[in-house]
Each structure stands twice: as C-alpha cells, then as structure tokens.
Amino acid sequence: MGIVNRNLVxxxxxxxxxxxxxxxxxxxxxxxxxRFEPTLEASLLDVAVNTGDVPEDAALSVSLVGDASDSLQxxxxxxxxxxxxxxxxxxxxxxxxxxxxxxIGADVDISGGLSSELPPIDESFLIAAGAMIELQVGDGFxxxxxxxxxxxxxxxxxTQEDVAVASGDVDAGIVQGQFSVAGFVSVNHLRVRGLGVxxxxxxxAEPLITITETGAKVPLSLTPPAxxxxxxLYGVERAEVELDASIVYRIEFEVxxxxxxxxxxxxxxxLASIELDAHVLEFDPDLIxxxxxGLGETSDSGDDGTDSGETNGGxxGGxxGGxxGGxxGGxxSSxxxxxxxxxxxxxxxxxxxxxxxxxxxxxxxSAATAADDSASAGDxxxxxxxxxxxxxxxxxxxxxxxDEGCGCRAGGAGGxxxxxxxxIPLLALRRRRPRR
Numbered sequence: 001m002g003i004v005n006r007n008l009v010x011x012x013x014x015x016x017x018x019x020x021x022x023x024x025x026x027x028x029x030x031x032x033x034x035r036f037e038p039t040l041e042a043s044l045l046d047v048a049v050n051t052g053d054v055p056e057d058a059a060l061s062v063s064l065v066g067d068a069s070d071s072l073q074x075x076x077x078x079x080x081x082x083x084x085x086x087x088x089x090x091x092x093x094x095x096x097x098x099x100x101x102x103x104i105g106a107d108v109d110i111s112g113g114l115s116s117e118l119p120p121i122d123e124s125f126l127i128a129a130g131a132m133i134e135l136q137v138g139d140g141f142x143x144x145x146x147x148x149x150x151x152x153x154x155x156x157x158x159t160q161e162d163v164a165v166a167s168g169d170v171d172a173g174i175v176q177g178q179f180s181v182a183g184f185v186s187v188n189h190l191r192v193r194g195l196g197v198x199x200x201x202x203x204x205a206e207p208l209i210t211i212t213e214t215g216a217k218v219p220l221s222l223t224p225p226a227x228x229x230x231x232x233l234y235g236v237e238r239a240e241v242e243l244d245a246s247i248v249y250r251i252e253f254e255v256x257x258x259x260x261x262x263x264x265x266x267x268x269x270x271l272a273s274i275e276l277d278a279h280v281l282e283f284d285p286d287l288i289x290x291x292x293x294g295l296g297e298t299s300d301s302g303d304d305g306t307d308s309g310e311t312n313g314g315x316x317g318g319x320x321g322g323x324x325g326g327x328x329g330g331x332x333s334s335x336x337x338x339x340x341x342x343x344x345x346x347x348x349x350x351x352x353x354x355x356x357x358x359x360x361x362x363x364x365x366s367a368a369t370a371a372d373d374s375a376s377a378g379d380x381x382x383x384x385x386x387x388x389x390x391x392x393x394x395x396x397x398x399x400x401x402x403d404e405g406c407g408c409r410a411g412g413a414g415g416x417x418x419x420x421x422x423x424i425p426l427l428a429l430r431r432r433r434p435r436r
Contacts, residue, residue, distance in 0.1 A: 093143030
C-alpha cells in the first residue's frame with residue numbers, strides 16, 4: 001500500500017473515531033468524592049435523683065440523692081460520590097465500620113435514717129458516698145443504616161444484674177451496723193433505625209435531596225466550581241431510636257442502737273427509667289467537599305480557533321500538520337472559518353490530516369479537484385486533499401453538526417463516519433504501477 005493510501009486510511013479512521021468519541025458539547029469525565037463520616041453523640045436520659053426517705057413511715061429508711069444519665073454514640077465511615085457527567089450522588093459505606101455504644105448509669109450518695117419512739121432515737125447518717133453503677137453495651141454494623149438498606153437497623157438487649165455497688169459498716173455514734181447495695185441496669189430494648197441522609201448546600205435552608213439507600217444513585221444537579229475550588233455540601237443523617245432501660249438499686253441494711261435491732265431489705269429502689277418510641281435524632285452535619293469536574297474531549301474550539309493538545313490539526317506542529325508534502329501546499333485557515341467547527345481545535349471531529357482547512361483549502365482546490373486528487377492518489381503519490389469535508393453553512397458543519405453543538409453529553413457515531421469506514425477494505429485493491 002503506497003504512502004498516500006496509508007494517509008487515506010489514517011484520515012478515514014481519524015474521522016470515524018472522532019465522530020464516535022468527540023461529540024459536540026462538554027463531557028465531564030471525572031467522579032468526585034469525599035469522606036462521609038457521620039457521628040452522633042446524644043443524651044437521652046439525664047435526671048436528678050432524689051428518692052426521699054424510703055420506705056415511708058419505716059423506722060429504718062434510706063434516701064438516695066444524685067443523678068442518672070446515659071450516652072448514645074454512633075459513628076460510621078465511608079465516602080460520598082458525585083458523577084459530574086450523570087449528575088448523580090450516592091453514598092458508599094465501609095463494611096463493618098459502623099459503631100454503636102450505649103452507656104447508662106447512676107452516681108448517688110446513700111444516707112440512712114433511724115426513727116424510733118422506744119427507745120427514743122432520731123438519727124440520720126451517711127451510708128455511702130458516690131455509689132456508682134454503669135453499664136456499657138455496643139455493637140458493630142454496616143453503614144449507613146438507611147431505610148432502604150438490607151440491614152437498616154441495629155438493636156440489642158442487655159441486662160446487668162447483681163452488680164456490687166457499695167457495702168461496708170455503719171458507724172454513726174449510737175447506730176452501728178452493716179449495709180450492702182447491689183445494682184441492676186437493664187437495657188431491655190435499644191433499636192436504632194436509619195431514616196435517610198439529607199444533603200444540604202446551606203444548613204439554614206431546606207435540603208436539596210434525601211438519600212434513603214446506601215449505594216443508590218440520586219439525581220442532583222450541581223454547578224461546577226471555579227478551578228481549584230470545591231462544591232461544599234453537608235450530609236445530615238437522621239435516625240429513629242427506640243429505647244427501654246432502667247436503673248435499680250437493691251439495698252440491705254441492718255443496724256442496732258441502744259440495744260434495739262432494726263433491719264431493712266432487701267429493698268429495691270428504681271432510680272431512673274426511660275422509654276422512647278420512634279424518637280428521631282439528627283447526626284452532626286458532615287462537610288462533603290467535591291472537586292470540580294475534569295473536562296472530557298469536546299468539539300468546541302477555543303477563542304483563538306486552535307487546540308494546543310491536537311496532533312492532527314491544521315495549524316499545529318503534529319505529525320501531519322502544516323502541509324502535506326504533495327501538490328497541495330496550502331495552510332490551515334480553520335481559525336477564520338465561521339460556518340463550521342474549527343479543524344484545528346476539534347478533538348478529531350474535523351481535523352484534516354493533510355493540514356488543510358475543514359471548510360476551505362487555502363491552496364485554492366475546488367471540491368471537484370479534491371475528489372480527483374483522492375481518486376488518483378494511488379498512482380502519483382500526490383497530495384491528500386480528498387478528505388477535506390464540506391462545512392458550508394447549509395450543510396450543518398462537519399458530519400452534520402453545527403457550531404453550537406447538540407448539547408448532548410453522550411451518543412453514537414455519525415452515519416457519515418461509519419460510511420467512511422466501509423471503504424477501508426477497498427484500499428487493499430491498490431493499483432500496481434506499470435514497470436518502466
């Protein structure tokens with residue numbers, strides 16, 4: 001195959017490939033992502049404890065003063081993804097990275113009272129200071145516990161019984177004895193069910209969208225940021241909590257005073273309890289910073305009509321740019337062509353491998369001459385001007401696209417390009433030169 005035919009093959013393949021992969025308009029080719037790690041720390045139980053004297057009207061009684069509280073901590077790890085081309089956002093959780101910890105407990109001072117007519121006694125005394133009990137339970141899970149997930153909830157049930165809280169001797173003047181305090185902390189039921197993640201651009205405004213399933217892509221149109229900047233979003237997860245828990249102290253108390261004996265217990269005192277049904281909690285807002293999109297190949301030329309990255313354009317210094325080495329010594333005039341896309345800047349959609357303009361040839365060849373040159377290229381190795389495409393205003397530009405483009409971001413190849421590929425096998429039938 002002669003050099004001209006090789007050039008012609010190159011031109012046809014370039015034209016077909018350009019039509020397939022560089023449609024008019026901008027194609028955003030990158031995904032953007034950032035860590036999305038929602039955390040929650042909430043107190044569902046925070047009460048002051050003051051039992052008063054219990055049992056009422058008993059000779060020997062106790063009172064407990066202090067507080068009972070709890071803490072729910074949840075954390076998750078994963079990524080938020082955004083597809084600039086498809087304009088979709090989704091969340092991808094890291095398997096096993098979810099952590100739930102629940103702590104509940106009490107810290108009280110325990111005092112005793114002894115009141116008797118015979119013998120006459122009216123005494124109050126401290127039994128134990130800082131009698132504390134605490135239960136911590138936890139579990140792991142897969143994020144993000146959303147309503148549409150296979151496992152949208154985490155739940156547990158734990159009871160801690162017969163925990164020694166305090167014990168010892170009572171030494172309060174005329175009152176002598178012993179005491180013991182045991183604790184019972186029950187988390188009868190704790191369930192956390194994820195509802196969704198609200199995506200905000202402004203935390204003081206309404207959410208843009210709500211994601212209700214991990215991995216599910218949700219449409220979201222964002223404006224690309226300036227170069228070097230990011231689009232800042234906030235993800236706020238919401239969850240529904242059900243809780244049934246309680247704290248009970250069991251007290252046994254025996255003392256003697258003035259020769260008389262008194263006893264109490266075992267006596268159960270409920271310090272605090274909590275019951276929540278479908279209580280909604282919001283996680284802390286987590287900042288999601290998305291880099292702007294990278295630009296894919298486009299058919300739009302720059303302001304100067306050239307593309308610095310092109311290797312086949314009419315004016316660049318690529319392997320086939322400039323002039324063709326044959327009879328057509330014209331230069332590229334694509335930057336002055338206002339009716340069709342610039343061959344010097346298009347990503348392969350109209351570049352003339354010979355270096356000529358897609359719309360006109362400054363060497364002055366007419367369309368008919370160009371066709372004749374192409375037909376005789378196998379014989380005389382002349383210039384390859386026959387691949388110049390018609391781009392006058394009536395034709396709609398190269399391959400039928402106008403300057404404005406169709407505004408599409410994806411699509412198939414033009415029919416003209418595929419038709420051009422059909423002629424490639426014919427090039428195998430090259431004409432032999434007669435021997436001289």
